[in-house]
Structure formats: C-alpha cells, structure tokens
Amino acid sequence: MTGPVLQFDQSEFESTVLTSEQPVLVDFYADWCQPCRMVAPTVEALATEYEEEALVGKVDVDANPELAQRYGVSSIPTLLLFSGGEVVERFVGLRQKDELSAAIDRALGRMLS
Numbered sequence: 244m245t246g247p248v249l250q251f252d253q254s255e256f257e258s259t260v261l262t263s264e265q266p267v268l269v270d271f272y273a274d275w276c277q278p279c280r281m282v283a284p285t286v287e288a289l290a291t292e293y294e295e296e297a298l299v300g301k302v303d304v305d306a307n308p309e310l311a312q313r314y315g316v317s318s319i320p321t322l323l324l325f326s327g328g329e330v331v332e333r334f335v336g337l338r339q340k341d342e343l344s345a346a347i348d349r350a351l352g353r354m355l356s
Contacts, residue, residue, distance in 0.1 A: 248290040249300030253307050259298070261328040266350035267298040268343065271314070271321045273305050278337055279320045285340045286322075289347065297347050326350040 251260060251269060260267045270286045272279035290299035304311040304319055314323060314330065324332040324346050332346045 247294045247299065248287050249298060251300045251302045251307075251310075253310055256302070256307075256310055260300075260325055263298055263325070263328075265297050266331075266347055267300065267325040268293075268347060269323045269325065270299075270301045271304050271311055271316045271323070272301055272319055273303060276319050282320045282322075282337055285338070285343065288340060289343055292344070293347055296351055324350055 249259070260269060268286070268289060270279075270282065272283075286299060286301065293299060302310050304316060310316075314321075316323075318335050320336065322334040322338065322343065323330050324334075331350055334343065334346075
C-alpha cells in the first residue's frame with residue numbers, strides 16, 4: 244500500500260477507527276475483486292487529500308470476515324464512513340471521488356456549495 248492509506252484489521256479496528264476524533268473512511272475490499280482494484284486509486288487520492296483531516300484505510304474482507312459481518316458488508320467494494328464511532332454513510336460498488344469527498348466534507352462539518 245502506498246501513501247497514507249492505512250490497513251485496518253480486527254485487532255486495532257476499535258482503537259483506530261471507532262475511537263478516532265477524525266472521520267474515517269474504510270474501504271472493505273479483497274485482492275481478487277476487480278471493482279475493488281478500480282476504486283483503489285480513488286481511495287489513495289482521498290487519503291492524500293484528507294491526510295491532515297481524516298483517516299482513510301482498507302479492510303481485507305478475506306482476512307477479517309468478522310469485521311465484514313459486523314458491518315453487514317455483503318458486496319465489495321463497500322466503503323463506510325465513520326464519525327464518532329458510528330457509520331454515517333455507506334457506499335456499495337464503484338463510486339466517484341467527488342461523491343466520496345462530499346461525504347467526508349459533510350462528516351467534517353463543511354458547508355457544501
């Protein structure tokens with residue numbers, strides 16, 4: 244993984260994601276998933292763009308099936324936006340960067356024009 248994209252797993256998910264004071268965008272993916280590969284550059288771009296304001300990371304559903312089950316991830320890619328330890332937005336399938344950016348901005352309390 245290049246850049247500021249974090250890798251989350253079961254062992255530190257709660258301490259990193261659920262207790263974060265910043266919004267956290269989590270990409271549930273699998274290495275074999277072609278749509279997941281297609282969204283990866285967008286996730287990396289968001290991680291760089293929001294590096295000072297939000298956390299952006301990935302969860303490998305094959306290595307962490309309990310996290311996928313806990314959050315009802317039945318299709319991948321699924322991107323969940325957490326704020327205050329709660330899921331505030333859910334995106335299933337390929338999404339455009341501007342749609343994800345707008346969600347992060349909302350979680351940051353930014354007014355959208």
